[in-house]
Amino acid sequence: MISERQDTYVVIAAYNEARVIRGVVSEVVAAGWPVVVVDDGSRDDTAAAASMPGATVLRHVINLGQGAALQTGIDYAISRGARYVVTFDADGQHSVEDIPELVAALATHDIALGSRFLGKDAVGVTRRRRALLRTATSISNRMSGMKLTDAHCGLRAFRATAAPMLEITQDRMAHASELLRKVQTSGLRVKEIPVTVKYTSHSTQKGQSGFQAIRILFDYFFRPS
């Protein structure tokens, strides 16, 4: 298990998360996972707050978007010898306890996707956001041709060998739909794992609004990957 943890890099894309990033990175590092934080051109002290032993902080000099930041972190993790890569949100929504189960699924699958709707629940989610998530999942399933219970959970794990097939070219939030389309077309073995997502006032404030969903659809269709 120790070797598995050393070979698994947790990639965190962060933008203006100085308030919470230190706690998130501390938890992951304390659990023994090497961490790569990509500060996506934040205007606050995100990079400084995330710096600690066990975590490497990369910095985009300008803000590109979550998709680009994740791909930077993934590339760096693989260049450092990662066998498995986990993507983890910076806003404190995800639980570090879910990582081992995601990584364990990679023994038989190429990619493990976290799902808020498979038993473990989304904590503190409003009815409106739950409806928005269900709608997004339904649209995403139609676009990707997959049948998932949660299409846009940022907590995922995949083998490094699968990374070239999953390369993110959508800089902003449309990367989640792009990723699923690539999973579907590349024939990778995928498994959904129940995870807990905690909604706090901070994460809800940072989350996607209905208006942003329209922009995501625009990016997906008019910025070809």
Place this chain on the structure above:
Amino acid sequence: MIIRVLLLAGLAAIGYLVFLRRNRLPFHIVTVFGMLGAGGLAVIFPDATNDIAHYVGVSRGADLITYLLEVTVMLVLVHYYTKFVELQRQLTVVTRELAILKAELGRTAPRDPS
């Protein structure tokens, strides 16, 4: 009459600016000068636009010019949007490479003995 002089002066000024920046492809230069020439002819011979409009099935020359402008503006928008997306993609590559390079340099740089 005054408007004709103003329009022709405007077209000539645009032609001069294009001439100063003639490091583009010959195709672009020829296209721009062709459009400026057509514009100049339309200013000098306004009735000719009516004749062409009637020939292609449009009632007035002014309408024909409006339709052509609409198509041209859309083409220019699509062209520059495509360029914008391509530039953004290049910017992404540079920014990401820079981030990784700086992290690598920070990792391999010798520690300050003090």
